Amino acid sequence: MALAIRDVREHDLDAVLALNNTAGRSILALDAAQLRYFYEHADYFRVAEIDGHIAGFLVALRDGADYGSANYRWFSAHYPAFVYIDRIVIANAYRRHGLGRVFYCDVTSFAEVRVPLLTCEVFLEPRDDVVVLFHGTYGFQEVGQQRMAADGPQVSLLAKDLPSYAYVRETYLERGGLPAEPWLAERERPRSPDTHPRRLAGERRP
Template identity: 85%
Template sequence: MALAIRDVREHDLDAVLALNNAAGRSILALDAVQLRFFYEHAEYFRVAEIDGHLAGFLVALRNGGDYDSPNYRWFCEHYESFVYIDRIVIANAYRRHGLGRVFYCDVTSYAEVRVPLLTCEVFLEPRDDVVVLFHGTYGFQEVGQQRMGEHGPHVSLLAKDLPSYAFVRETWLDHGGLPDVPWLAERQLPLLPESLPRRLAGERRP
């Protein structure tokens, strides 16, 4: 089984939209305009491919963006600097194979060299104990709860401290920025040429 985690490409968007909207009640539906917003503005938008098939995706945004999600806005009001996981979706055929942890390792690696905090929310209505347990074992702590609008679902707002960030900030960010290497590139920078090898899940990073 060949697994690759890579930045989303424009030709992936139709498949990503279909995957998102087939995920069930635990994932909010999207339309093409909303998905295009993520493509153009999300600093982290990556997909998993298994043997060339789209197996899942994760979207995350930095603080300070123009995104009207009530959960994202809650974190903006309470924290100065963070990466917010908006959604992760795994195709039915590839669930229970550890792809969620692969994605969370990858987004953590992205976030910990840029911000001190990784955030997200989990639905409490309907409550999924597997999802709650997953986030707890991955180091997330509840920092608040809220209802998404007057009649929206009740959610638990979660945050995970990224202890590596202090070292990165003192060593690089306070002295000119991160090293110029591909895996540290921001989402808005040009994607790697197709001829370069993709980063495989579990690849050891410098």
């Protein structure tokens, strides 16, 4: 079994959309326009490919995005710099094989050289104790709760400190930037003309 974690490509989008919308109640449905937004704007959008098949994906955004998710906006109101995991989906045939931990290790490596905090939420209605336990054992702590819309589910808002970030900031980000290594590079994606360079975590917004 050959596994590759790679940036999403445009020709993957139909498979990603189908995978998302058959994932069950714990994953909010997407339409093609919403998925296109992630393709064009998400800072992290990677798929797991196994023997040529899309086995899962993870989407994450940094602070400062124009994104309407109530949970993303909650973190924006409480923290100046973070990476927010919007969703992770694993195909049924590949669940319970450790792909979730592979993705979380990968997104942590992406986040810890850019921001001090990795964030996400888990649904409490319906509650999935396997998901809650997974996040707890991976170092996430609950920092709040909220209901998604008046009749939406209650969610637990989670955050994980990334202690390596302080070293990266002082050693590299404040002294010219990260080394030009492929694994440290931003993902290539379509960008709108008004896209602004990312600020250092902790800098004030203009």
